[in-house]
Amino acid sequence: MAFRALMLHEQDCPDGSRAVSAELADIDDSQLPDGNVTVAVEYSTLNYKDGMILGGIGRLVRTYPHVGGIDFAGVVESSDDSRFAPGDRVVLTGWRVGETHWGGYAERARVSGDWLVRLPDGVSTFDAMTIGTAGFTSMLAAQALEEHGIGSGPVLVTGAAGGVGSVAVHLLSAAGHEVAASTGRPQTADYLRNLGASEIIDRAELSEPPGRPLGSERFGGCVDAVGGTTLANALTQMSYGSSVAACGLAGGNGLDTTVIPFLLRGVNLLGIDSVMCPYEPRAAAWQRLDELVDRDLLASMATTVGLGDLAELGPKILAGEVQGRTVVDVRA
Known part of the structure; x- marks a missing residue:
């Protein structure tokens, strides 16, 4: 099955430096990295670290081609992990997804079930990414x-x-x-x-x-x-x-x-390190978020963009020009 992804490539420059470029590409499951759960990604976000990765700043990514996006929310499509079944709504933050492992800027992702949390009943996949990392x-x-x-x-x-x-x-x-x-x-x-x-x-x-x-x-x-x-x-x-x-x-x-x-x-x-946070405090944090967050207020602080908008927005978040939350609808 072919699906879209924002692929990052590293290339040599005439001055001897290296630059990162982004292109929307069609790929298939055979190109995804190893993992025991495959997720149909619905939303991701744009964070400061994503801006650095899109700009090739800080060597956060070492291997190209690469799919960025340090978090995502979606629906389980297939699973070899007994904790997750097809149809489960899940969220992933941390674990260096979008850095050392392909992340959320694609319509499908394959990851370890250890990195996922099942979303509370009251939190939609859009809500999860207005919250995000x-x-x-x-x-x-x-x-x-x-x-x-x-x-x-x-x-x-x-x-x-x-x-x-x-x-x-x-x-x-x-x-x-x-x-x-x-x-x-x-x-x-x-x-x-x-x-x-x-x-x-x-x-x-x-x-x-x-x-x-x-x-x-x-x-x-x-x-x-x-x-x-x-x-x-x-x-x-x-x-x-x-x-x-x-x-x-x-x-x-x-x-x-x-x-x-x-x-x-x-x-x-x-x-506070949200990257390698163990499962129990992660699950507890999402339950507390479900209790405290005003969904309407949260939506008011979010701007929704598509995958094709990210190359332009990356420099803006690094310059402090992005307000609130930027939610990426990977299907748009």
Whole structure:
């Protein structure tokens, strides 16, 4: 059976460098990688990492040709895994799908059943990708904050207008927390308030290296989707016994800080890795998402595109020009 896929190819350039190009191609099942479950993919998403892969940045992909898309949702077509049967609606995030294993930018995918989660009854495949890797990561971060401690003051969300940040604002607000949203785009203020933010903070306030190891106790927690100087600034302004869940590196993977916030204020720095997350916490996170997410509000933050739009959108997400969630209808 032939089906469409967005195939990435690496090619030599005249200057000796290598570039990645994308083309819509017809392929068949014989070309899919090994796995014990085959899924008819309905939706995928465009994340920051997808933008890097589409642009050949960071050598996240080593073997070409390649099919990107770091997550997808669809319906099981065939399975040699007793946990899944044809007709089951499933979602996949993580496990380096779209990097070392072909991902969601194709109408069919073959993967290990260990990587899949059966969707809760109330979550459609479209809902699953409006949530996507970004929302799943946000849920893990919110759960980590609640488990390890939220202090006094609002919970700060950095990179709030992006995919992870947008869903984090909504989830934290839905769970009853006051949320302060940090963004460099003032035009998104109404959008963020609609998601549940009670305060909008200019990204510039957190963009300069902190002058002191401790500032005022401004925030009771933080979901940091940026990293770098932004994370260092947030740490100096956390209240006693608060937690910071860090899950992004767009601002760099360096961290110029001191032990002072951890020793004198008992701040917890929590690393969130949604890639290799074991099955039990993955399934629990999707159940909690089913309970908390407002489907209509979630749909309002999503833009739906087709496979043919991704080559153009990749550079835009890297430049911070994409708001909210970008859902890819692989059948369109």
